[in-house]
Amino acid sequence: MTTTGKLGLIAGNGRFPFLLVDAARAHGLEVVVAAIKEETDPEMDTRAATDIGIRVHWLSLGELSRLIETFQAEGVTRAVMAGQVRHKQIFSSIRPDWRLAKLLLSLRTRSTDMLLGAIAKVLGDEGIELISSTAYLEPLLAKTGVLTRRSPTEEEHKDVLYGRTIATAIAAFDLGQTVVIAARACVAIEAMEGTDATIARAGELMRSIDQGESRLLEPSLTVVKVAKPNQDMRFDVPVIGVATIAAMQQAGATCLCVEAGRTLLFDPEAIVAASDAAGIAMIALPRV
Template sequence: MSPESGVGRLGLIAGNGRFPFLLLDAARAHGLDVVVAAIKEETDVEMDERAALDAGVRVHWMSLGELSKLIETFRAEGVTRAVMAGQVKHKQIFSSIRPDWRLAKLLLNLRTRNTDMLLGAVAKVLGDEGIELISSTAYLEPLLATVGVMGARMPTEDERKDIEYGMTVARGIAGFDLGQTVVVAAQACVAVEAMEGTDATIARAGELFRTLGDGDATLSRALTVVKVAKPNQDMRFDVPVVGVPTIAAMKDAGATCLCVEAGRTLLFDRAAMVAAADAAGIALVGRE
């Protein structure tokens, strides 16, 4: 089903960061009214300001564990299609929520409590209630990474070798839903993403490598960051995202090259991110 098909009212389950706002803008540009389910623990309060300025946006605040309220809100608003946009911190999902009866029942029936399993189960519950969860890249295809060098600098031969090695390692860990990012130096893995997120992984790699190099700047400038989608990535949720903060984290850590999976990674916002990478001398590459 194309994003334009169906009714003209879209449900937006909003996490943190700029992703929900970019998707909101894109949906409004397509003429859709948007009903935002704003997560109290995650969504920026700016969402209320956006609604105050646009009659086509309605915001309902709810806690992360209120699955029944989410369903009731969307049904009352006539929403039959919804999209998830914005990160919900993994530690929030598994440690901070107070589930309502519907979510508690769902959690009890999960075979494993990884992110894919949980969000997939939520998507099924929504579908059973007549609310189709569509791709989180709907309306945002121009922001997907493309194949090849996306900035001014080509990767060096050493960085290319690290990319090849990093892609193999990243795809391996992504297959176990451990994380989607690895940081590599001299074809050795320096850091692997877990629940802390991409930017924190990059910072940890930079600190570790500075320690190993005893402050040697030449060593701290040899890190390559590789980020991939999961082997069977469900584009409805947890799609890889990078942006200007990623470049800032790399600059602070002394990383010189970023490789992302083309067609399955979103760049926010692309022009500013490429400009920041060029200014920092960071090679930005998309790979299939």
């Protein structure tokens, strides 16, 4: 792993970009941040103001040519993507420059993999290698086993196994990485809205079910998040944060399963503490 020189960072939303900045700086790298106006937290400027090893350039999501020019002017030859860029932005009012417009028109589909893979190729053609987003964050990858004080119950474990089958299948189509299960029934599947919104939707659906005494089952919600079968670790890596645990608690979900070695846990101690406080069982299983 390179420990000197410069690293380009294409920063999306959330805490991921800040974790990446901290990790890269700890490795002695200067960080050139391409901050996306529509996504990146303005706190990035504050971070740069206190560290001369961080330089921030703000650009619009549609400015692919400017991104390349910025990195080339800064002498960046290796870059990383960190933080979510909401897929629905493709259908918003953002105006792509000529390079991005040409790229979008060339795609067979506008799935996350297809779009980001094409951007990675364009960067590579311009001498900018896009590397794994976990390159400096491997300690944050989920370790195999039960991560909380409470293990999944027998019923939750059955939902985990069922959910992993469903989640792996939908992930193969680049539809999403998360499913919410109750009593071996699929309550919600992630699409463009993201993990936390999917969990919230599942909670609303369950609350709408008749709570009468005649119910045959007393289902609870189990959340399963997996990587894609051929996950490209350069982008769209599954991530879990404290906000996900809060969303689960609000929805009444009691169990979370993630994929070991392929899911980033932002602030693992805080995530486990929040899960324990909410009575949520959390488990990381290896890919089968």
